Amino acid sequence: MMKDFSTTAPPLEVHDLTVAYDRRPVLYGIDLTVPAGSLTGIIGPNGAGKSTLLKAVLGLLPLSAGWVKIFGGPLAQNARRTGYVPQRESVDWDFPVNVMDVVLMGRYGHLPPGRRPGRADREIARACLDQVQMLPLARRQIGNLSGGQRQRVFLARALAQESDLYFMDEPFAGVDAATEAAIVDLLREMKARGKTVVVVHHDLSTARDYFDRLVLLNVRLVAAGPTAEVFTPELLQKTYGGRLTILSDVVQSLGEEP
Amino acid sequence: MVQPWTEDFMVSFWIVVMGFLVVATCGLVGTYLLLRRMALVGDAISHSILFGLVVAFMVFRSGGTMVMFVAAVATGLLTVGIIEFIHRQSRVKTDAAICIAFTTLFAAGVVLLSVAEVKGPVHLDAECVLYGEIAFVPLDPAVEVLGLVLGPAPVVRMAGVLVGLLVLATVFYKELLVTSFDPALAKSLGIRVGIWHYGLMAVLSIVIVSVFEAVGAILAVAMLVVPPMFAAQLSDRLPVRFALVFLHAALSSVLGYQLSVWLNCSPAGAMVVVGALLFLLAWAVTRPRRAAFPGWMAPN
Amino acid sequence: MRRLGWFVALLVLTTAAPVEAARIGEMADWNFGSQAARFFSLQDPSVRYALGGSMLLGLCCGLMGAFLVVRKLALMGDALSHAVLPGVALGFLWGMTKNPAAIFAGAVGAGLLGAVVVQWIRATTKHREDAALGFVLSSFFGVGIVLFTMIQNLPGGAKSGLDGFMFGQAAALGPEDVWLLAGVTVLALGAVGLFYKEYVLTSFDEGFARSLGWPVKLYHYSLMLLLAFAIVSALQAVGVVLVSAMLVIPAAAAFLLTDRMGAMLAWSAGFGMLAGAAGAFFSFTGRSLPTGPFMVLAAAALFVLALLFAPKHGMVGRLWRRRSRAARIRRENTLKAIYHVMEDGGFREEVVAVGNVAARRRETAVGARREVAELQRAGLATEEGGRVAFTPEGWQRACEIVRNHRLWELYLTNAAQLAPDHVHDDAEVIEHMLGDETVRRLERRLNYARRDPHGKLIPGLADLAAGAPPSERAAGFAEKGAA
Known part of the structure; x- marks a missing residue:
C-alpha cells in the first residue's frame, strides 16, 4: 500500500505559487500537497486569497511565480480528471438554460468539439441530479431555483464530470440548512469513493467537522495538514488574529506604492 | 505644405477654438458619465436625438436654439426613460435595453426624415450626422455685443454652453460627486439621486445637441468618452481630471486641425484621431502601474 | 448536410410565405395595392433581391444577436458596426474602386481589431466595458471619417457612397450582395450548429469552460469574427446604426419568450426574418422609403409585443398573475373572517350575517357585500338576505x-x-x-x-x-x- 502511494503522484501539488493583483501579491509563496482521497478545506479570513488559490490552481488566473501539478502533470493534460464548482454569483441566472442543460455541461469535457451529448451522457446527468435530489426540477429554468437548489445543480454538474479531483468555491455560502447537510453527505460519499475534494470554506465553526484536512491561508500558507493537528488555537490565531505577520504590512505598503 | 496659421489665420483660429470648446464641453460631462459607467448612454442619446430634432423641425419648421435644446432634452429623457422602463419591466439587461431604445428612435427619426423630405427639404443630412460642419463655422455671421465683435455665432453659443456647464459643475460639485460615487450614501444623506441622474441626462442632451452640428452625432461620442478616459488614465482625483480634460481638448483641437490640413480631411474626424492617440500615449506612459486583471478574474 | 437542407427549406419559405398575405394589399388604395401586388408576385428581380437579402440578414443577425444578448455584449454589435468604417475606407483605397472583396476583407479586419482592442482595454486598464466599447466605437469611426474625407478630396474619389453606408438601402441590393449574405448565413448556421455546446457553455460560465481546458478566447474571437461577417454583409442593406438594432432587438424579444437557448436562437432568427420581410415590403410599397429603418421598426414592434404579451416574462401576464393572486388573497381573507365569526359564536350557527363579516374585516357594509358576492361567484359561499353560508368547498x-x-x-x-x-x-x-x-x-x-x-x-x-x-x-x- 505504502509503495503504491509513493509512486503515484498526488492529485494536487503546488510549489512556491505567487499571484499578484495590481502588483500586490494576494498569494505569496504557497507550497501545498493534497493527498489522494482526502477531503480538504481551505480556510482563512476575508481577502486571504482562498478563491484566488483555487482559480490560480485551475489556470483561471495568471501566476506570477511557481508551478501547479495536477496528478503529476500540467492541468491541460488532466483537465478531464478535474472538476470545478464555481461561486454561484459567477453566472447569470437569467440565462436561457434549464437544470438538465447545466448538469449536461459537466459532460462537455468528455466530448470533442462539434459532438453533442448523447443518451449515455443524459443518463449520467439524470443519475447525478437524482443524487442531489433535484431530478423533479430537471426541466426548470435555472432562475426559478432557490439558493440551495442552485448550489445542488452546480454540484450535480461537478458529479457529472466524473472527475477524480474536485475544487469547490464556497459551496456552503448562502444555502439553507437542509442543503448544507446534503452537501456534507455528498462530500463524504465522494471521499468514500476515493475522490479528492478541495473546498473553499468560510465558516470556521463547522470546518473541523466537515473536513479531514485543513489548509490555513492568509496570503501565505499558515499551516496545512490533518484537521486534528492544524485546527489549534495557536495556528488559528496566526491565521485570523491580529497582525502577527510582517508580511501583511509589507503587502500593504506594496499596494500603496506607485 | 499648406501653412494654415499664416495664410488664413482667422479661419484656422475659429475652427480650433470651436474644436477646443466642443471637446472640453463634452469631456466635462463625459467625466461624470465615465464615473457612472454610463459612457454608452451618451452614445444612445447622441443617436436618438435625431428623432427629437426631426420632430421639432416638423412641428416648428425652424431650427432655433431654444427649440433644439427643448427637443434634445425631451428626447434624451425619453431615451433614458425607455431604457429604464425596459430594464425594470423585463429581464432584458441594461446593455440590450440601451441598444433597443436608441436604435428604434433613430430608425423612427430616419423614417420621419424621409417623409419630411417628400413634403419639403429639412436641414438635416447624413454628413451632419456623420462628421458635422466644423470647417464652416468661421463662415457663420459674427455676433456683436455692444459693438464688440465676439466671433462666429456657433462659437459664441458653444462658449456659452461651456461656461454654463462650468458654473453648474462648480455649484453642484459635491452633489454630483456623491451621487456618482455612491448612490446609496447619497440617498442616506437625503440627496434625491433620481433628480441628479435625470438632471445630468438633460445636460448631456443639451451638450450633444449643441455639438451636433459641428462634429456630428458619432464623433460627439468620441469627445464624450475619450478625454475622460485620457484623464482617468493619468489621475484619480476629480479636479485634476477636469484640468486634464481641458489639456486634452487643447491638444486634440490644435493637433487635430493641423492633421486635417496635412491629410486634407475632416477636422472633426482628425481631432478624434488625435484624441484617441493621446489616450494611447497616456496608456503607454502609465501601463506598468495599472496592470490589472479583467473584471471577472478579480480575486474574491 | 442537414443544415444545408434547412437552409434550402428556409429559402423556399421566404418565397412561398407571403403569397397568402397578398389579399391584404388589394383592399387598400389602388397605388399601394398595385405596388403590394408587384411586391408579392416577386416578378421584379429587385424585389426578390431586396426581400431575400433582408430576410437572410434578419436570420443571420438574429442568430448572432442571440449570443450577444445572453453574453451581455449587446453593445458590442453597436461598437463593431461603427468600427468597420476605417476598414471599408482602406478596402476602397486598395485600387480606388468599389472592389467588394477588398472592402469586405478590410471591414472584417477592422471589426476584429475593434473586438481585440475592447478586450485589451479591459485587460490592461481600469476602464470598464462601457468605456472600452465607447472608445472603440467612436475612435475607429473617427479614423474612418478621416480616411473617407481624404478619399472624397482625392481626384477620382468623390463618390464613395458614405450616405449608403450610414443609412443603408436594401432596394439597391444586387445578386452579389444576396449571395454574400447567403454565404455568411450558411457559415453562421454551420458554426453555431457545429459548436453549439461550446458557444453556450462559454457564454454561460466562462470560468467553468476554462477549467475544462477549453480555448475560451478562441471561441470568443470566432464568434466576433462571425459577428463581423454578419455586420459587414448587412451594412449595405441597413447601415451602421441599424445593424446593431437587427442584432439585438429580435434577440431581446426572443429572450422574453423562452427559457432555452436553442429555442431562443430559433425565435430570434425567425423574428429577424419577419422584420426583414416587413422592412422590404414597407420600403417597396412606400415610395422609395429606406428599408433599414422599417426593418428596425418592425423588429421593435415585435419586441413591444413580446414585452407585453410573453406568457411568462411579459408585462400583461405578470400583471394578471399579480392581480389574480391579490384577488385570491382577498377571497381567502373573507373566508377566514366568516370562519372567525362562526368560531366566536362557538360554531352553533352555520350562517353568518354579512354585517358581522364587515366588522371582522374592518370593512364597510358595501365592501363586505362585494367580497361576499365574489365568494359566491367563486362557488365558495352562498348569500341570501344579508346572511352568508359556506359551500363545502x-x-x-x-x-x-x-x-x-x-x-x-x-x-x-x-x-x-x-x-x-x-x-x-x-x-x-x-x-x-x-x-x-x-x-x-x-x-x-x-x-x-x-x-x-x-x-x-x-x-x-x-x-x-x-x-x-x-x-x-x-x-x-x-x-x-x-x-
Whole structure:
C-alpha cells in the first residue's frame, strides 16, 4: 500500500505559487500537497486569497511565480480528471438554460468539439441530479431555483464530470440548512469513493467537522495538514488574529506604492 | 505644405477654438458619465436625438436654439426613460435595453426624415450626422455685443454652453460627486439621486445637441468618452481630471486641425484621431502601474 | 448536410410565405395595392433581391444577436458596426474602386481589431466595458471619417457612397450582395450548429469552460469574427446604426419568450426574418422609403409585443398573475373572517350575517357585500338576505387558511422563540403562500398540536374532510385517521 502511494503522484501539488493583483501579491509563496482521497478545506479570513488559490490552481488566473501539478502533470493534460464548482454569483441566472442543460455541461469535457451529448451522457446527468435530489426540477429554468437548489445543480454538474479531483468555491455560502447537510453527505460519499475534494470554506465553526484536512491561508500558507493537528488555537490565531505577520504590512505598503 | 496659421489665420483660429470648446464641453460631462459607467448612454442619446430634432423641425419648421435644446432634452429623457422602463419591466439587461431604445428612435427619426423630405427639404443630412460642419463655422455671421465683435455665432453659443456647464459643475460639485460615487450614501444623506441622474441626462442632451452640428452625432461620442478616459488614465482625483480634460481638448483641437490640413480631411474626424492617440500615449506612459486583471478574474 | 437542407427549406419559405398575405394589399388604395401586388408576385428581380437579402440578414443577425444578448455584449454589435468604417475606407483605397472583396476583407479586419482592442482595454486598464466599447466605437469611426474625407478630396474619389453606408438601402441590393449574405448565413448556421455546446457553455460560465481546458478566447474571437461577417454583409442593406438594432432587438424579444437557448436562437432568427420581410415590403410599397429603418421598426414592434404579451416574462401576464393572486388573497381573507365569526359564536350557527363579516374585516357594509358576492361567484359561499353560508368547498378552504395561519404562529413561537404577540402579522402573509407539502412538515414538526399560541383550536385534516367544526374530542381521532 505504502509503495503504491509513493509512486503515484498526488492529485494536487503546488510549489512556491505567487499571484499578484495590481502588483500586490494576494498569494505569496504557497507550497501545498493534497493527498489522494482526502477531503480538504481551505480556510482563512476575508481577502486571504482562498478563491484566488483555487482559480490560480485551475489556470483561471495568471501566476506570477511557481508551478501547479495536477496528478503529476500540467492541468491541460488532466483537465478531464478535474472538476470545478464555481461561486454561484459567477453566472447569470437569467440565462436561457434549464437544470438538465447545466448538469449536461459537466459532460462537455468528455466530448470533442462539434459532438453533442448523447443518451449515455443524459443518463449520467439524470443519475447525478437524482443524487442531489433535484431530478423533479430537471426541466426548470435555472432562475426559478432557490439558493440551495442552485448550489445542488452546480454540484450535480461537478458529479457529472466524473472527475477524480474536485475544487469547490464556497459551496456552503448562502444555502439553507437542509442543503448544507446534503452537501456534507455528498462530500463524504465522494471521499468514500476515493475522490479528492478541495473546498473553499468560510465558516470556521463547522470546518473541523466537515473536513479531514485543513489548509490555513492568509496570503501565505499558515499551516496545512490533518484537521486534528492544524485546527489549534495557536495556528488559528496566526491565521485570523491580529497582525502577527510582517508580511501583511509589507503587502500593504506594496499596494500603496506607485 | 499648406501653412494654415499664416495664410488664413482667422479661419484656422475659429475652427480650433470651436474644436477646443466642443471637446472640453463634452469631456466635462463625459467625466461624470465615465464615473457612472454610463459612457454608452451618451452614445444612445447622441443617436436618438435625431428623432427629437426631426420632430421639432416638423412641428416648428425652424431650427432655433431654444427649440433644439427643448427637443434634445425631451428626447434624451425619453431615451433614458425607455431604457429604464425596459430594464425594470423585463429581464432584458441594461446593455440590450440601451441598444433597443436608441436604435428604434433613430430608425423612427430616419423614417420621419424621409417623409419630411417628400413634403419639403429639412436641414438635416447624413454628413451632419456623420462628421458635422466644423470647417464652416468661421463662415457663420459674427455676433456683436455692444459693438464688440465676439466671433462666429456657433462659437459664441458653444462658449456659452461651456461656461454654463462650468458654473453648474462648480455649484453642484459635491452633489454630483456623491451621487456618482455612491448612490446609496447619497440617498442616506437625503440627496434625491433620481433628480441628479435625470438632471445630468438633460445636460448631456443639451451638450450633444449643441455639438451636433459641428462634429456630428458619432464623433460627439468620441469627445464624450475619450478625454475622460485620457484623464482617468493619468489621475484619480476629480479636479485634476477636469484640468486634464481641458489639456486634452487643447491638444486634440490644435493637433487635430493641423492633421486635417496635412491629410486634407475632416477636422472633426482628425481631432478624434488625435484624441484617441493621446489616450494611447497616456496608456503607454502609465501601463506598468495599472496592470490589472479583467473584471471577472478579480480575486474574491 | 442537414443544415444545408434547412437552409434550402428556409429559402423556399421566404418565397412561398407571403403569397397568402397578398389579399391584404388589394383592399387598400389602388397605388399601394398595385405596388403590394408587384411586391408579392416577386416578378421584379429587385424585389426578390431586396426581400431575400433582408430576410437572410434578419436570420443571420438574429442568430448572432442571440449570443450577444445572453453574453451581455449587446453593445458590442453597436461598437463593431461603427468600427468597420476605417476598414471599408482602406478596402476602397486598395485600387480606388468599389472592389467588394477588398472592402469586405478590410471591414472584417477592422471589426476584429475593434473586438481585440475592447478586450485589451479591459485587460490592461481600469476602464470598464462601457468605456472600452465607447472608445472603440467612436475612435475607429473617427479614423474612418478621416480616411473617407481624404478619399472624397482625392481626384477620382468623390463618390464613395458614405450616405449608403450610414443609412443603408436594401432596394439597391444586387445578386452579389444576396449571395454574400447567403454565404455568411450558411457559415453562421454551420458554426453555431457545429459548436453549439461550446458557444453556450462559454457564454454561460466562462470560468467553468476554462477549467475544462477549453480555448475560451478562441471561441470568443470566432464568434466576433462571425459577428463581423454578419455586420459587414448587412451594412449595405441597413447601415451602421441599424445593424446593431437587427442584432439585438429580435434577440431581446426572443429572450422574453423562452427559457432555452436553442429555442431562443430559433425565435430570434425567425423574428429577424419577419422584420426583414416587413422592412422590404414597407420600403417597396412606400415610395422609395429606406428599408433599414422599417426593418428596425418592425423588429421593435415585435419586441413591444413580446414585452407585453410573453406568457411568462411579459408585462400583461405578470400583471394578471399579480392581480389574480391579490384577488385570491382577498377571497381567502373573507373566508377566514366568516370562519372567525362562526368560531366566536362557538360554531352553533352555520350562517353568518354579512354585517358581522364587515366588522371582522374592518370593512364597510358595501365592501363586505362585494367580497361576499365574489365568494359566491367563486362557488365558495352562498348569500341570501344579508346572511352568508359556506359551500363545502368554501368550508374546506376556510379551514385550510385558518390552519395555515395558526400552524405558522405556533411554529414561530415554538421554533423561532418569538413572543405570541409578534407572530400574527407574519402569519397573515405566510398563510396564503404555504403549500401542502410545507403544511405537512409543519404538522409533523409541531407534533400535530391542536391549539395555537392564543389557545384557539387548529382545524385538522379530519375536520376538513368531515366538514365539521374542530373540537378537542376529534383530535385523537384525526391523528389516528391521518396515520
